[in-house]
Amino acid sequence: MYNFHTHSLLSDGSLLPSELAVRYLAAGYKVIAITDHVDYSNIDLVIPAILKFTHNWPKDSLIKVLPGVELTHLPLGQFVSMVKYCRKKGIKIIIGHGETTAEPVFQGTNRAALEADIDILAHPGHISDDDVQLAKRRGIFLEITSRDGHNATNSFVAKKALKFGAKLILNHDSHEPEDIISIAQLKKVGLKAGLNAAQVANTYKEIAKFLKKL
Numbered sequence: 001m002y003n004f005h006t007h008s009l010l011s012d013g014s015l016l017p018s019e020l021a022v023r024y025l026a027a028g029y030k031v032i033a034i035t036d037h038v039d040y041s042n043i044d045l046v047i048p049a050i051l052k053f054t055h056n057w058p059k060d061s062l063i064k065v066l067p068g069v070e071l072t073h074l075p076l077g078q079f080v081s082m083v084k085y086c087r088k089k090g091i092k093i094i095i096g097h098g099e100t101t102a103e104p105v106f107q108g109t110n111r112a113a114l115e116a117d118i119d120i121l122a123h124p125g126h127i128s129d130d131d132v133q134l135a136k137r138r139g140i141f142l143e144i145t146s147r148d149g150h151n152a153t154n155s156f157v158a159k160k161a162l163k164f165g166a167k168l169i170l171n172h173d174s175h176e177p178e179d180i181i182s183i184a185q186l187k188k189v190g191l192k193a194g195l196n197a198a199q200v201a202n203t204y205k206e207i208a209k210f211l212k213k214l
């Protein structure tokens with residue numbers, strides 16, 4: 001029971017990381033990643049803050065909190081160096097903010113993010129077949145999201161991922177307390193995107209495998 005896409009007030013979310021963790025715990029989640037938006041302007045503010053938080057979060061807590069980032073609206077040439085920098089600092093979950101149809105995003109962002117060592121391509125919009133195949137080859141998760149606007153292409157993403165065998169992940173992209181939906185509601189987002197129950201279950205199996213390798 002996980003969600004690897006959350007925002008705290010370290011970027012444009014409204015909650016402190018502690019409250020975020022407590023609210024996800026109350027909603028029944030076992031693992032979350034805090035993945036605040038970063039670019040070169042704030043990377044050295046956000047990374048030390050997230051790491052200090054996760055290093056001090058109790059090891060015996062019923063919810064595990066992973067340090068993450070979401071590389072957002074980067075010029076395409078910055079993805080590789082930014083990802084290397086984040087990994088070197090100890091960031092575990094790296095999201096690329098994909099080509100959602102809900103916001104202007106540089107064309108080519110899906111490809112540039114997939115060519116870097118990211119873990120998840122968030123809301124990739126009308127992702128090309130070549131990029132889905134690249135995600136598959138590189139073992140990068142394509143995101144199905146509960147977030148309004150970004151969710152407009154969930155069915156498209158699910159269909160392409162199933163066609164080419166790329167891994168899918170169900171995420172919230174939460175910013176506010178009301179974005180923290182229940183596990184059952186999150187599974188429904190997967191079903192609404194066109195996955196069947198076994199395919200939803202499979203996304204959880206893939207995450208379990210991924211977590212073991214962290």
Ligand SMILES: [Zn+2]
Nearest residue numbers: 007012037175
């Ligand atoms: Zn945001």
Ligand SMILES: [Zn+2]
Nearest residue numbers: 005007070173
């Ligand atoms: Zn996000």
